[in-house]
Structure formats: C-alpha cells, structure tokens
Amino acid sequence: MNDMKGNPVIGRTSATDRDPNTADKFNFWITADVIVNPFDIVESEHFNSSKTYGLVTNLEHRTDAASHLANYVSNNFGSVTEEPNTPRVGATLAKVNVMMNDGGGKKPDGSPQDGIYMPVENERNVRFAVESGIHAALGIDTMKEENRIPAGLIKMSNEVEAVVYLDKTYVIGPESAHVNISGISGLATKTSYAMFLIQSILQKIDSSEVAVIIMNVKHGDLLKIDEPPKKLDEDQKALWLRLGLEPKPFQNVHYYLPRGKNGEANSFVRPRQFKIYGYELNDCVDKLDLLFSNIPDPTETIDSLIGEISNGLMYRTAKSPFAKVQDWQSLLDGPPLSLDGRSQGMGDIKASSVGKFRRHLRRMVKTRTTGVFTNRRTRNEGHLEEEIKKIEGGHTYVIDIAKLQDHEQAFAFGDMVRTIYEMFAESDETLNLPEKVLIFVDELNKYAPAGLRESPLIEQILDISERGRSLGVILLSAQQFMSAVHSRVTGNSATKIIGRSTSSEIMQPDYRFLDQDLKLSVTRLSKGELLVQHAVFRQPIKIIFPKPAYRQD
Amino acid sequence: MNIIIQDLAEMDAFSGDFKEAQDLRERGRGKTRHLMSIMEFEIVKEFRDCVPDGWMIKDGLVSFGKYGGGMQSPKVIGVAKNFTTVQKFYLQHGKSRQVESITSLLGNLPQGHRTPAYEGFGGKTAFWYLRLRKSQQLLYPLFGVIKVEIPILEEQPLLTELLDEISGALLAEQFVTPYGSDDRWHSHLYPIYQAEHASKQLFYSTQVIQGCINNALRRQHV
Numbered sequence: 001m002n003d004m005k006g007n008p009v010i011g012r013t014s015a016t017d018r019d020p021n022t023a024d025k026f027n028f029w030i031t032a033d034v035i036v037n038p039f040d041i042v043e044s045e046h047f048n049s050s051k052t053y054g055l056v057t058n059l060e061h062r063t064d065a066a067s068h069l070a071n072y073v074s075n076n077f078g079s080v081t082e083e084p085n086t087p088r089v090g091a092t093l094a095k096v097n098v099m100m101n102d103g104g105g106k107k108p109d110g111s112p113q114d115g116i117y118m119p120v121e122n123e124r125n126v127r128f129a130v131e132s133g134i135h136a137a138l139g140i141d142t143m144k145e146e147n148r149i150p151a152g153l154i155k156m157s158n159e160v161e162a163v164v165y166l167d168k169t170y171v172i173g174p175e176s177a178h179v180n181i182s183g184i185s186g187l188a189t190k191t192s193y194a195m196f197l198i199q200s201i202l203q204k205i206d207s208s209e210v211a212v213i214i215m216n217v218k219h220g221d222l223l224k225i226d227e228p229p230k231k232l233d234e235d236q237k238a239l240w241l242r243l244g245l246e247p248k249p250f251q252n253v254h255y256y257l258p259r260g261k262n263g264e265a266n267s268f269v270r271p272r273q274f275k276i277y278g279y280e281l282n283d284c285v286d287k288l289d290l291l292f293s294n295i296p297d298p299t300e301t302i303d304s305l306i307g308e309i310s311n312g313l314m315y316r317t318a319k320s321p322f323a324k325v326q327d328w329q330s331l332l333d334g335p336p337l338s339l340d341g342r343s344q345g346m347g348d349i350k351a352s353s354v355g356k357f358r359r360h361l362r363r364m365v366k367t368r369t370t371g372v373f374t375n376r377r378t379r380n381e382g383h384l385e386e387e388i389k390k391i392e393g394g395h396t397y398v399i400d401i402a403k404l405q406d407h408e409q410a411f412a413f414g415d416m417v418r419t420i421y422e423m424f425a426e427s428d429e430t431l432n433l434p435e436k437v438l439i440f441v442d443e444l445n446k447y448a449p450a451g452l453r454e455s456p457l458i459e460q461i462l463d464i465s466e467r468g469r470s471l472g473v474i475l476l477s478a479q480q481f482m483s484a485v486h487s488r489v490t491g492n493s494a495t496k497i498i499g500r501s502t503s504s505e506i507m508q509p510d511y512r513f514l515d516q517d518l519k520l521s522v523t524r525l526s527k528g529e530l531l532v533q534h535a536v537f538r539q540p541i542k543i544i545f546p547k548p549a550y551r552q553d
Numbered sequence: 554m555n556i557i558i559q560d561l562a563e564m565d566a567f568s569g570d571f572k573e574a575q576d577l578r579e580r581g582r583g584k585t586r587h588l589m590s591i592m593e594f595e596i597v598k599e600f601r602d603c604v605p606d607g608w609m610i611k612d613g614l615v616s617f618g619k620y621g622g623g624m625q626s627p628k629v630i631g632v633a634k635n636f637t638t639v640q641k642f643y644l645q646h647g648k649s650r651q652v653e654s655i656t657s658l659l660g661n662l663p664q665g666h667r668t669p670a671y672e673g674f675g676g677k678t679a680f681w682y683l684r685l686r687k688s689q690q691l692l693y694p695l696f697g698v699i700k701v702e703i704p705i706l707e708e709q710p711l712l713t714e715l716l717d718e719i720s721g722a723l724l725a726e727q728f729v730t731p732y733g734s735d736d737r738w739h740s741h742l743y744p745i746y747q748a749e750h751a752s753k754q755l756f757y758s759t760q761v762i763q764g765c766i767n768n769a770l771r772r773q774h775v
Contacts, residue, residue, distance in 0.1 A: 064731065064734065064750070065732075065733070065734075066731070066732065066733030066734040067732075067733045069732065069733065070730065070731070070732035070733045070734070070738075073730055073732040073738075074728055074729045074730045074732065075728060076727070076728060077690055082728055083728075084728040084729045084743075085725035085726050085728070086726055086729060086743045086744050086747075087729065088729045088743070089747060
C-alpha cells in the first residue's frame with residue numbers, strides 16, 4: 001500500500017495485552033521482505049491525520065513455537081538435514097521510542113497543532129520517515145537556518161538520507177555548549193569527527209568570530225591539517241557536498257612544537273611552518289601548581305610550598321631569599337630550598353617536605369624532561385602563553401604535545417587552558433579577543449579523570465565546562481571511555497558523540513541517557529558510524545560523516 | 554450474534570436416533586459436531602474449485618458421523634489426529650481371514666510408512682494410517698500417527714501410487730509442530746494447526762456465549 005508520495009507501508013502498529021503501546025513507545029510488525037534496523041526513524045498514522053515519529057530501538061522475531069524445544073522437535077528431534085515444507089509462522093516486531101507527533105495540520109492562526117501523545121492505536125500503518133519527517137522528528141525543522149551546523153548524515157535501511165544539523169546556540173553557546181566524544185581507539189572516529197565538526201562550524205558561521213586551539217596528542221595526526229589530502233575518494237567528496245560543506249583543509253593554521261633536549265622541535269612530524277615552545281622557570285612562576293597536578297598532596301603541604309615559592313619568585317628583590325634563583329637549576333640546588341645539597345625548611349614547612357618537592361621537581365624538569373623544560377629559552381623558542389595571547393578569530397592553533405611526558409602534556413594543556421580562561425574571564429575592551437575560542441583535546445581522561453580527587457588542572461577544566469559557555473570558551477573533548485572522565489565535564493557537554501564502545505563501558509552510569517536497547521547497538525557500531533545525542537534532539541541518532549579533507553600520513 | 558435453536562430430538566448422523574442417547578449433553582455435543590460437519594462440508598465445496606489442480610485436506614474425516622456417507626468430492630482427503638482404538642482389521646489371505654487390532658497394526662509401523670488402505674462405510678471411503686514420527690520419541694505407540702481418509706469415487710481410482718503420493722505430501726508436513734502449544738502436536742499437520750489457530754481467534758469466548766444465552770433466557774422470562 002502506498003501513500004500519495006509513493007512511500008510504502010512497511011507494517012502496522014501492534015498493541016497487545018502484555019505489550020501495550022504507550023505515550024513513549026509503540027511496536028509494529030514488519031511486512032515480509034522489508035528490512036528495518038535499529039536507529040531507523042519511522043512514522044505512524046495517528047489521530048487527526050497526524051503522524052507520530054519514532055526511533056527503532058530494537059527488533060524481535062517471534063514465532064508460535066512455545067519454546068526452543070518446540071523448534072528442536074520440529075526439526076525431527078534435532079536433525080539438520082530436512083527443510084520444512086510449511087515454514088513456521090513468524091513475524092518481526094520493531095520496538096519504537098516515540099520522538100514527536102506533528103499534531104496533524106495547523107491551527108487557524110497558522111501555527112502547528114499541538115502534538116498528540118496518546119498511545120498510537122493498534123493496526124495503524126507505519127512507513128519509513130522521509131527527510132522532512134526526520135527533521136521534524138529531531139526538531140531540526142524549527143532550528144533557524146543560520147544556526148544549523150551540519151553534523152553528519154542519517155542513512156536509513158531504505159536508503160533514505162537526511163542531513164543532521166546541530167544547533168549552533170547549543171554547540172558554541174549561549175544556550176549550552178561543549179561537545180564530548182567517546183569511543184574505543186582505532187576506528188578513526190573520535191579525532192576525525194572532531195576535526196570534521198570544527199571544519200563544519202568554521203564553514204557555517206562567521207569564522208572570523210572563532211579561534212580554534214587543537215592539542216595534538218598522538219603522532220603527527222594533526223600536524224598537516226592545512227595541507228590537502230593526497231587522495232580523497234569521490235564518494236567522500238560527495239558526502240562533504242551532500243552535507244553542504246566544502247572538502248578543504250584548514251586555513252590560517254599555526255603550529256607550536258615543543259623543544260627537545262637538543263633545542264630542535266621534538267615532534268613526530270614537522271609541518272611546513274612552525275614555532276618552537278619551551279618553558280624556563282620564569283614562564284612557570286605562576287603555574288607551578290599545574291606541574292604538580294598529578295602528585296598526591298593530601299595535607300596540601302606541597303600546595304603551600306608552591307605558594308611560597310611562587311610569591312617569592314614573583315616579588316623577588318636583590319635582598320629576598322629568592323634573589324639568586326634564575327632558572328630551574330638554581331631553584332633546585334640553591335638557596336632558599338637547598339644549602340650544601342641539603343633541603344631547607346621554609347617557614348612552617350619542614351625540610352623533608354621541601355625535599356619531596358625538590359625530588360618531584362627535579363624529576364619533572366630535569367631528569368625526566370623531554371627538553372621542553374629548559375634553564376633558558378633561546379631566541380627561536382617562544383613562550384606558549386605569549387603566543388596564545390595573540391590568538392585571532394579565523395585562525396587555528398595546533399599545539400603539539402604528542403612526544404611529551406605525561407606530566408609535561410598536562411602542564412602544557414593546563415598552561416593553555418588557564419591562559420585562555422583568564423583571557424576571556426578577565427577580558428576588557430583593551431584585548432582584541434575573538435568572540436569564541438574552541439579548544440579540542442583528545443584523551444581528556446588524562447587531564448580531568450573521574451573520581452573525587454581534585455587538582456589545579458581539574459579545577460581549570462571544570463571552570464571551562466561550567467562557565468566557559470558564557471565566556472565563549474568551548475571545549476571539544478574526546479576520550480576512549482566517558483566513564484573515565486570527570487562527570488561534571490561530560491555532564492556539561494550539551495552534545496555527546498559516541499563511537500563503538502565495549503559492553504562493560506556502556507553499562508556505566510554515564511550512559512544513562514541511552515535506552516537499554518540502544519546501548520547494545522553501540523557495541524555494534526561500524527567504523528565511521530557514530531551516535532549523536534544533542535540537546536535539541538529527542539532521541540540519539542546514528543550518523544555517518546566524511547573523512548577529513550586534510551593530509552593524513 | 555445469531556443464536557440458532559436446534560431440536561436435540563431430531564436425528565442426525567452423529568447423535569443418531571433420540572432413543573439411542575438420552576443424555577441431553579451427549580446429544581448436544583453430537584448435534585454440534587453434526588452442524589460443524591455440515592459447515593465444514595459447505596466450506597470444502599466452496600473452496601474446492603479455488604484450487605482445481607491441488608488437493609484439499611479436511612481436518613477430521615470425510616465420512617459423516619457413524620452412519621457413513623459424507624464428502625464425495627474428488628481431490629479431497631480427511632486427516633484425523635484421533636481415531637478409535639477399538640477398530641479391528643480383517644485381512645483376507647486366500648481363504649483365511651486374519652483379524653488384527655489397531656495397536657498391533659500401528660505399534661510396529663516404522664516412521665514414514667503407511668498401512669494398506671482399508672475400505673470403510675460399506676465401500677464409500679478408503680482409509681489408511683501414516684506414521685509421522687518414531688514411536689520411540691513419544692509417550693504411546695499410537696502417537697505420531699494420522700488417519701487419512703479418501704472418498705471412493707469412480708472418477709478417482711485409488712491406485713497405490715496415488716496413496717503413496719498423498720502420504721508423501723503429508724509426511725513432508727511433519728517437521729514444524731506445535732510442540733508445547735498443543736497436546737496433539739505429534740500428529741498435527743502444521744498448516745491445519747495454523748488454520749485451526751486462525752479460526753479460533755474469531756471464536757466468541759465461552760463467557761460471551763454463556764452471557765448471550767442467559768440474556769436470551771432472561772428476556773424470555775420477562
């Protein structure tokens with residue numbers, strides 16, 4: 001049976017005594033030879049010629065066999081050689097989560113009728129939704145054109161496609177903000193999607209308003225984003241165009257690579273143009289706490305000592321105890337922390353605590369450093385904070401931390417985040433700041449791990465998660481396991497993207513927003529498939545997206 | 554709902570003469586079977602021509618009650634899941650006549666085999682038994698056997714090949730069973746089970762019928 005547009009009926013709703021249709025869910029049986037999969041969006045006829053849209057969450061095949069034993073007996077007691085002449089009667093049933101009802105027309109004043117959320121009745125025709133229906137079901141139809149950011153493509157079992165848009169005001173503020181991406185590694189989803197989304201944002205809004213800061217945490221993945229790809233398949237190009245985007249590399253990109261021990265850039269890949277950054281003591285005076293982020297300090301002794309040292313260094317005079325401290329070496333081995341190789345107490349802080357501080361600091365900036373901490377930067381080596389303070393809208397800044405030690409990575413990330421936050425939080429008319437800054441960081445679990453422990457770096461990230469929206473500082477983060485990240489960071493992300501995850505992971509409470517049936521589907525997602533939960537959407541949806549249009553070696 | 558009142562004293566092929574069974578419940582049951590058989594026969598007549606090249610299976614027998622007669626259409630067979638166990642079979646070997654009980658006849662019948670065809674109802678029908686399932690897998694030796702009945706018609710000579718072909722087609726339906734849903738699963742043919750299941754969905758429940766009768770009686774009293 002077809003309707004006027006030729007959209008065939010694929011089944012009829014089914015309500016039974018034990019499995020009724022409700023305001024939230026309905027079931028429908030599927031006609032023979034029609035393929036329906038989880039995440040397909042369907043429409044059912046309802047009262048007042050309205051349509052109820054729903055998301056298929058699961059499918060069941062039912063037969064009249066009373067038990068599995070009945071099927072065993074029906075095969076001549078376990079024989080696998082015969083085929084039945086009359087196959088057993090069976091039907092496939094789709095379970096659907098109600099997304100919306102369109103009310104069936106318009107009110108006299110032209111506004112749409114209110115949705116009808118009475119349960120869908122038995123025996124109502126069900127069809128696959130068309131693109132306009134999918135948009136209505138998701139709430140995209142009411143999204144302003146200028147606020148639409150292409151986020152991927154829904155591809156349903158009947159080959160119907162629909163472009164999915166995120167609402168700009170929920171991605172980069174002011175309604176809500178932040179995007180968090182989860183999923184196991186190696187499926188080219190998290191980073192690729194983040195870069196696709198950034199490109200999409202830059203193409204669909206006035207890019208001069210937005211500056212992008214990208215932390216490169218793995219290999220040279222993001223160190224050639226301004227170069228075109230060696231080859232981009234035609235179908236990938238077509239997908240970019242289908243989404244209304246141009247497949248092009250990033251423009252106005254600035255790369256910052258850490259210095260190595262020999263003063264050269266310490267990086268897996270060298271972009272065509274880059275700057276080297278390093279940290280000497282004077283760069284870190286007010287950031288020593290970030291260096292000790294991962295050092296347990298239950299009595300806050302180290303924290304007090306850092307306060308003393310920072311103050312001493314900031315306000316040092318020719319007569320102050322820190323007068324002779326000029327670099328890491330003199331801080332570690334000279335007065336006031338050390339005399340003749342022995343740690344000295346400072347005020348109420350015992351010598352043993354100072355000794356602990358020195359041991360950790362020595363390890364971090366001297367014995368275990370990759371070279372990013374140096375006693376003195378050369379003229380070629382910049383100070384990251386100063387570079388970040390020069391950010392402009394329409395430019396992208398890539399900070400490479402891939403080859404750094406964990407504590408160095410945390411320090412560099414914390415340095416950048418603190419600098420940005422302070423710039424925007426204490427912004428006045430004198431600073432020519434872009435309207436928004438978008439920060440992308442992978443492996444967020446390293447910097448804001450789940451748990452009760454607090455650290456200066458976690459506090460910094462929480463500040464951005466909770467107050468960044470109003471300041472214009474937007475966090476686009478990724479990690480393998482959402483459960484490994486601080487819940488206040490993920491909880492403040494208005495858009496959550498989930499790639500394939502393990503079943504143990506998706507059973508964690510962080511995934512409560514997913515229907516039980518959909519959770520299992522997450523374990524089956526293929527490469528390039530993602531689940532999107534957006535503040536505007538009524539249900540999570542499955543999308544595909546194009547491969548990056550920049551060079552990846 | 555239409556309620557038709559039937560006279561239980563009226564003779565029919567199942568209830569027999571009124572004197573033969575005085576118990577009204579028994580006669581009511583017989584009358585119902587009689588009416589059901591009439592309806593079945595009418596349905597067979599109606600649908601028989603829809604499939605001119607195919608054969609039709611009537612659930613139960615084609616003979617009509619204990620007085621014989623009944624369906625006389627070609628390409629129609631009756632298949633019964635239940636049959637009397639007191640039936641005796643007389644086999645003529647030359648001049649000698651051998652009597653065999655149904656238990657000995659069917660107990661040793663191998664799976665997929667049939668008995669010879671026997672004449673019934675004074676030559677109006679022929680019938681045979683067909684074992685669908687091994688008796689070792691079942692509770693009783695007579696389980697897993699169906700009785701197949703065919704009218705004897707001049708235009709439809711009952712050759713061995715025909716009976717074998719019919720038996721083969723019935724055997725092919727042995728695999729899907731309503732095990733766990735119906736106690737007679739061992740001798741059910743799945744298409745018949747499905748037809749029975751579908752038609753039963755349309756039945757009124759006992760409570761509804763009881764209510765209608767009570768209502769009718771109440772009105773009569775008023």
